[in-house]
Amino acid sequence: MGLLSQGSPLSWEETKRHADHVRRHGILQFLHIYHAVKDRHKDVLKWGDEVEYMLVSFDHENKKVRLVLSGEEVLETLQEKGERTNPNHPTLWRPEYGSYMIEGTPGQPYGGTMSEFNTVEDNMRKRRKEATSLLGENQALCTITSFPRLGCPGFTLPEFKPSPVEGGASKSLFFPDEAINKHPRFSTLTRNIRHRRGEKVVINVPIFKDKNTPSPFIETFPEDEEAAKASKPDHIYMDAMGFGMGNCCLQVTFQACSISEARYLYDQLATICPIVMALSAASPFYRGYVSDIDCRWGVISASVDDRTREERGLEPLKNNNYRISKSRYDSIDSYLSECGEKYNDIDLTIDKEIYEQLLQEGIDHLLAQHVAHLFIRDPLTLFEEKIHLDDANESDHFENIQSTNWQTMRFKPPPPNSDIGWRVEFRPMEVQLTDFENSAYVVFVVLLTRVILSYKLDFLIPLSKVDENMKVAQKRDAVLQGMFYFRKDICKGGTAMVDGYSKAQNSTDQAVEEYTLMSIDTIINGKEAVFPGLIPILNSYLENMEVDVDTRCSILNYLKLIKKRASGELMTVARWMREFIANHPDYKQDSVITDEMNYSLILKCNQIANELCECPELLGPAFRKVKYSGSKTDSSN
Structure with missing residues (x-):
């Protein structure tokens, strides 16, 4: 979640009043x-x-599942039993x-x-087992991105009612x-x-129109x-940071050997993000409805959008310095490496003095310009004890x-x-x-970075096209229905890895556009005479590496x-979640997810996560069964 300072937070x-001080220092x-x-x-x-x-x-009797508000207590115990006792403990918790x-x-x-x-x-x-061991009866640790009934009445345990008052x-x-x-940050x-924006955040997600969904849905x-003003017809309305930052994600951080390698990786991976x-x-x-999107990105972007009406271009600039085209949670706005400079085709708002x-x-x-662009933003939190620092x-x-x-x-x-690198x-x-x-x-992305660096691959396309890809990526079934701009020849200056690919590329007219629209299947798995595919390139890389049998088997799986x-x-x-809800006996084809449907879904998710049941349509034969079960829930219900 970023910087977690301790102290007395300022309004x-x-x-x-201290924003310029924070930026300057x-x-x-x-x-x-x-x-x-x-x-x-050489890091x-x-x-x-x-x-x-x-x-x-899980409330098995009443067929309900709720979010347990005990994260701070669980975290404190995990840290006490882990890193505070043993600095070399295999897990860290935050x-x-x-x-x-x-x-x-x-x-x-x-x-x-x-x-x-x-x-x-x-x-x-180990992480799942450690945290699960601290939970109460009928409680579970879930890796789900969004809780389907987040924001519905009674979604927390203990139950609290919202307080839409000053x-x-x-x-x-x-x-x-x-x-x-509870941390003040x-x-x-x-x-x-909310105060900086001048109003509550506004999140409107298109609702999925099923057979019995009201039309218009209002x-x-x-x-x-x-x-009443902010909500839109045919959209699910949400009004708080929690609807975005209260979702879960999976992230990977890499240390590069130098600043130039870090900048190169930053650019190349930026094009892979929407894919x-x-x-x-x-x-x-x-919020208890079936939406017409499959990813949280736009939701979380809107949930922390602190731009004023002036900055969003809804009113003339008077009290603010800039028009700002995006939320502070969004896709990148400029490449950092020299090879990326010619593809920087997005207007970049910067603090010119900085x-x-x-x-x-x-x-x-x-x-x-990258740093000067970041610093058009105001600090959002500041602690009294952290104003004057040793720069x-x-x-x-x-x-x-x-x-x-x-x-x-x-x-x-x-x-x-520190001894940490770029x-x-x-x-x-x-x-x-x-x-x-x-x-x-995680392994797919990390392995891709190894191949990018080893083969000097080039995925760069105009950044405006990456932004278009980000919009497509969030749509329902984008993985099958979406078409994404992607570079055709990624081997320029490097060694071709797939038989026939180099020959096919070299025979093309150099005046042909560098990128084209491709399906994710083509990008990942390849298509003859069009694109080699990232998986075949990774497989080729693996064949040239010394890898022990167990590791190779895991990677291939x-x-x-x-x-x-x-x-x-x-x-x-x-x-898979859409299919599960669509086939639930209580579903009325009206885009509504009831308590019991939510219970059935999350219970099934937990059983799959703890390998208590098969799910071939989601995992296929690649899924390896193991003995461990970390669930504390009664799966017989």
Whole structure:
């Protein structure tokens, strides 16, 4: 979730008064870091994943499932029994936005050897087992991206009612403040986003029109004039940060050997973000309704959109400095490497003074504009004790703004005075039901970075086309129905990896456009004379590497899952969930998810996650059965 400072949080008005101070000193802190480590080379490959979890409780008698607001207590025990007792403990635990959420990572980063790929799933299993051991009877740890009835009456345990009155953090009609993590950062973020924006956040998700769904689908909010104005016909309306940040995701961070390698990886992976997001689609339901989208990205983007009406272009600029085209949670706006510069075709709003300052300090144009773009944003939280800092040895002001620019990729300078190198974070993936699936997506992305660096691959296309891909990726069944702009010749300057591909590419007219529309099946699995496919390239890479038999078998199983999800032979989690609800005996084809339907779905998800039942349409024969069952729920119900 980013920077977690301790202390006394300031109100938005107080934070606003210090915004220029934070920006000014944030830049000084960045410059200290940059000058200290800009020439650092030969850092070893390290990487790690982050999995976010929800705590749920099953009421088998009444056929209900609710989110358990005990995340802080569970987290405290996990940390006490883990890292505080043993610095080399195999897992690390961190807080997340919801008080029903926790985040788990490996205790130590993974290294550069191929055998590390064979430890990812085992570590995820350890995390699931550790956290599950602390839960009460009929409680479970779930890796679901969005809880289908989040925001519906009685969705939390204990139950709290929303308080849409002044004084609350979110003023939501649906999401009680008690569901927000008790760390002051989270409620302060919620309150300050709303205050800065000048109104509640507005999230409108298109509803899926089934046979009996009212048309137009209209919700009325007579008790709330703001909601009545903000909600749209044929859309599911939501009004709080919790509807976005209260979802779960799967992320991977890589340490590069140098700043230039980190910038290259940042650019190349940015083009992959929409592809992997569509492949990992897992969130089709919102506030008790079936939606017409499969991914959470647009929901979370709107949930933290702090732009004023002026910044959104709805009123003339008077009190603000810029028109800003995107929420602070969105896709990247500029490539960082020299080879990406010609594809930077998005108008970039920057703080010109900061940009000039960075140039004068010897920072190149591309990195300077990247940082100057991040710093058009205000700090959203500030703690009284953290206003005046030692810029040479601390980075809180830089991280304050850096960590609240939540983009598809994040370029991460090393912390001051640390042995950590330049890193990039891959952020668009939706969390999957099982440790096997989550491991498969992590291994796929990490292996892709190895191939990108080894073969000097080039996936770059105009950034505006990546933005278009991001919109397509969120649509229902995008993995099968969507067409995505993708580069045709990714081997320029490198070695062709697939027989016949180099020959076919070299025979094409160089005047032909560099990119074209492709299906995800073509991008992932390849199509003769069109594109070699990422999986065949990864397989070719594996054949040239020394890999032990067990590791090779694990990797091939993971890649098989990705391959079959891309081809449609296996369903995405989103498609599987849609089918489950559509076939539920209580479903009336009206796009409504009742308590009992939600209970049946989450119970089934938990059984699949703990390998208590088969799910061949989701996992296929690639799924390896193991003995461990971490569930504390009564699966016989």
